[in-house]
Amino acid sequence: MDIKIIEYIVFFSMAIITIILAIRFKPTPQEETTYVPDYWRCESPIERRVYQGLVQHGLYPVPQYKQGRYRIDLAFPGSLLAIECDGKAYHSSPEQKAHDRKKDRFLRSKGWTVLRFTGTKIHRDLPGVVSKIKDNLN
Structure with a gap:
């Protein structure tokens, strides 16, 4: 398998995982109001x-x-x-x-x-x- 194809697969897999985690662990409104940067x-x-x-x-x-x-x-x-x-x-x-x-x-x-x-x-x-x-x- 070509190295470029492997890099694309890894990149898009990481992107999909990040999106799923962002959706799954979105803060509740209560958490958003108590967050202090x-x-x-x-x-x-x-x-x-x-x-x-x-x-x-x-x-x-x-x-x-x-x-x-x-x-x-x-x-x-x-x-x-x-x-x-x-x-x-x-x-x-x-x-x-x-x-x-x-x-x-x-x-x-x-x-x-x-x-x-x-x-x-x-x-x-x-x-x-x-x-x-x-x-x-x-």
């Missing part, structure tokens, strides 16, 4: 957890907001509120702690309020984390 811009599970907690309270932060040469995990640019979600794997080395302090100083010099939450705090007390963020937005 920015959720997928969060870079870690703890960022997504905080993001979801905030969205449940009608608050929509901007994930990975760029300020100068830094990216803020979750930001409320209109209120100049930066939320940093510090997982143990990426925020426990002395070098990373120094980087975080430098980032915080930079953001504060630009008028931002910076709130840092550990992964442990986020997992154990998400309502408390959301409450503190809401207090800082008011």
Whole structure:
């Protein structure tokens, strides 16, 4: 059998499978209204957890907001509120702690309020984390 024919067969088979799956797993109207595209811009599970907690309270932060040469995990640019979600794997080395302090100083010099939450705090007390963020937005 000719290679071109095999390639066509594979291509059209994949296209048909994709169409069938798209039709079969079409989101319900309920799922469409609760879909939040920015959720997928969060870079870690703890960022997504905080993001979801905030969205449940009608608050929509901007994930990975760029300020100068830094990216803020979750930001409320209109209120100049930066939320940093510090997982143990990426925020426990002395070098990373120094980087975080430098980032915080930079953001504060630009008028931002910076709130840092550990992964442990986020997992154990998400309502408390959301409450503190809401207090800082008011």
